[in-house]
Amino acid sequence: MTNLLEIRDLHKRYGDVEVLKGVDCAMAQGDVISIIGSSGSGKTTMLRCINMLEDFEGGTIRIDGEEIGYDTAGGRRRRKKEKEIARQRAMTGMAFQQFNLFPHMTAAHNVMLGLVKVKGMGRDEARGLAEKWLDRVGLAERRDRYPGQLSGGQQQRVAIARAIAMNPKLMLFDEVTSALDPELVNEVLQVIKDLAADGMSMLLVTHEMRFAYEVSTRVIFMNQGRIGEEGNPREMFVKPQTERLAEFLMNSTFN
Amino acid sequence: MDIAAFLHVLWLARMPILKGVGVTISISALAIVVGTLVGVGVGLVLTYGKGPLRWLVRGYTDFIRGTPVLVLVLASYYVLGTVGVDLGPFEAGVFALAVFCSSHVGEIVRGALQSIPRGQTEAAKAIGLTFPQTFAYVLGPQALRQMLPAWVNTAAEMVKASTLLSIIGVGELLLRTQELISRTFMSLEFYLFAGLLYFVINYGIERFGRYIERKTSVPS
Ligand SMILES: Nc1ncnc2c1ncn2[C@@H]1O[C@H](COP(=O)(O)OP(=O)(O)OP(=O)(O)O)[C@@H](O)[C@H]1O
Ligand SMILES: [Mg+2]
Numbered sequence: 001m002t003n004l005l006e007i008r009d010l011h012k013r014y015g016d017v018e019v020l021k022g023v024d025c026a027m028a029q030g031d032v033i034s035i036i037g038s039s040g041s042g043k044t045t046m047l048r049c050i051n052m053l054e055d056f057e058g059g060t061i062r063i064d065g066e067e068i069g070y071d072t073a074g075g076r077r078r079r080k081k082e083k084e085i086a087r088q089r090a091m092t093g094m095a096f097q098q099f100n101l102f103p104h105m106t107a108a109h110n111v112m113l114g115l116v117k118v119k120g121m122g123r124d125e126a127r128g129l130a131e132k133w134l135d136r137v138g139l140a141e142r143r144d145r146y147p148g149q150l151s152g153g154q155q156q157r158v159a160i161a162r163a164i165a166m167n168p169k170l171m172l173f174d175e176v177t178s179a180l181d182p183e184l185v186n187e188v189l190q191v192i193k194d195l196a197a198d199g200m201s202m203l204l205v206t207h208e209m210r211f212a213y214e215v216s217t218r219v220i221f222m223n224q225g226r227i228g229e230e231g232n233p234r235e236m237f238v239k240p241q242t243e244r245l246a247e248f249l250m251n252s253t254f255n
Numbered sequence: 256m257d258i259a260a261f262l263h264v265l266w267l268a269r270m271p272i273l274k275g276v277g278v279t280i281s282i283s284a285l286a287i288v289v290g291t292l293v294g295v296g297v298g299l300v301l302t303y304g305k306g307p308l309r310w311l312v313r314g315y316t317d318f319i320r321g322t323p324v325l326v327l328v329l330a331s332y333y334v335l336g337t338v339g340v341d342l343g344p345f346e347a348g349v350f351a352l353a354v355f356c357s358s359h360v361g362e363i364v365r366g367a368l369q370s371i372p373r374g375q376t377e378a379a380k381a382i383g384l385t386f387p388q389t390f391a392y393v394l395g396p397q398a399l400r401q402m403l404p405a406w407v408n409t410a411a412e413m414v415k416a417s418t419l420l421s422i423i424g425v426g427e428l429l430l431r432t433q434e435l436i437s438r439t440f441m442s443l444e445f446y447l448f449a450g451l452l453y454f455v456i457n458y459g460i461e462r463f464g465r466y467i468e469r470k471t472s473v474p475s
Pocket of ligand 1: 038040046
C-alpha cells in the first residue's frame with residue numbers, strides 16, 4: 001500500500017539559510033501526526049512545502065503516490081504548471097495561525113467559494129455542504145455572519161470548515177490556536193479532535209503539548225531543519241531519546 | 256452687488272453656461288473613464304509585473320505624477336502636434352487629463368492590492384484557486400472597496416483639473432465664465448457662481464462615492 005504522504009530528503013532554503021536540511025517522513029491514511037519543536041526549527045516551512053505555498057530546492061513530496069510541485073524525469077527537475085499545482089493544492093487542506101478568512105464574504109460563502117470555483121459544484125449543492133460543515137463545527141446559526149462579526153475561535157472554526165469541505169486527503173494545521181485567547185482554544189481543539197475521531201489524516205504543528213499527546217498517533221520533533229526524533233506520543237513524551245527533545249519538553253508547559 | 260441685474264444677465268447667459276457645464280462634465284467623465292481603465296492596467300503591472308515592463312510603467316507613473324497637470328495639457332496640445340499627432344484642443348486636453356488620471360489610479364490600485372495581507376492569497380491558493388480566480392474573487396473585491404475613497408477623490412480632482420483646459424481654448428465652464436465676465440464686468444458674481452457649480456458637481460461625485468461605499472461595506 002502506498003503511503004498517503006511521503007517526504008524524501010526535503011531541502012528548502014531562504015537565500016543563504018538552509019531551513020530544511022533533508023527531511024524524511026511517511027504517513028499512512030488516518031494518521032494524526034503532531035509536529036513539535038522550538039521556534040525557527042522549520043515546522044511551518046515543512047507544512048508550506050507540502051502544499052507548495054513555498055517552492056523547495058531538493059527532495060520529493062508525494063501524496064497518494066503523486067509527486068507534488070515538480071516533475072523529475074531523466075534527472076531533470078521542473079516545476080509543474082500553475083494550474084496543475086493549484087489542483088494538487090486542493091488535495092490538501094490548510095488552516096493557518098491567522099485564520100485568513102475572506103473578510104468580504106459571509107462564513108457560508110467562505111466555505112462555498114472553493115466548492116463552486118474549484119470543484120465546479122452548483123451553488124445549491126455547495127450551500128448545502130457549507131451548511132453541513134458549519135453545523136459540524138458548531139456554527140450553524142453564524143453562517144451568514146461576516147468574519148469581522150465572529151470571535152477568533154469562531155473564525156478559526158469557519159476556516160477549518162472551509163478547508164475540510166473541500167474533502168482533502170490530508171489536513172495541515174499550523175498552530176491554529178496560537179493567535180487565540182486562552183478561553184477560545186478548546187473549542188478549536190475540540191473540532192480537531194472530532195476530525196481525528198472521524199479518521200481524517202492530519203499533520204499539525206502545535207505548541208499544545210497535552211493536545212499533541214492526546215490526539216496524535218505519532219509525534220515528530222523538529223530540530224534545526226531536521227527531524228530530531230519521532231515516535232508514538234507516550235514513548236516520546238515519557239522517555240525522550242535525545243538530549244534536545246528532553247530539553248525542549250522541559251521548557252514546554254503541559255496544560 | 257445688484258442681485259436682480261445679475262440674475263437677469265445670468266438668465267440671458269444660460270445657454271453658454273450650460274454648454275460650459277456640459278463640456279466640463281464631458282472632459283472630466285472621459286478623462287476619468289479612460290484614465291481609470293488605463294490606470295487599472297498600470298496598477299496591475301506595478302503590483303504583479305516583472306522586469307523591463309514594470310520598470311517602464313514605474314517610470315511612466317513617477318514622471319507623470321511629478322509633472323504639473325498644466326504642463327501635461329500644454330505639452331499634449333503644442334508638442335504632440337510637432338511629432339505628427341495633431342489633436343484638437345478638446346482631444347488634447349482629455350488626453351492629458353486621462354494620462355494624469357491613469358498614473359494616480361495606477362498608484363491607488365497598487366496601494367490597495369498591496370495592502371491586502373499575504374494570508375489572503377495563501378488561503379485562496381490552499382483551497383486550490385488559480386491566480387486569476389484568486390484575483391477575481393478574493394483580491395479584486397477587497398481592493399475595490401479599499402480604493403474607492405481615494406478613487407472618488409481623484410475623480411473630483413479631475414473635475415478641478417479640467418479648468419486648465421481653458422488655457423488652450425476649450426470652451427468649458429471656466430472659459431465660458433471668463434468670456435461672460437469680459438462682456439459684463441460682473442467678475443465677483445460670475446466667479447462665485449462658477450465656484451458654486453464646481454462645488455455642486457464635486458459634491459455630487461462625493462455623495463455618489465459615499466453611497467457606493469455604504470452599499471458595498473462589509474458588516475463587522
Ligand atoms: N519568508 C522567509 N524568508 C526568510 N526566512 C524565513 C522565511 N520564513 C521563515 N524563515 C526562516 O526559516 C526558519 C524556519 O522558519 P519556520 O517558520 O518554518 O519555523 P517554525 O518551526 O514554524 O517556528 P515557529 O514555532 O516560530 O512558528 C526560521 O529561521 C525563519 O526565520
Ligand atoms: Mg511556525
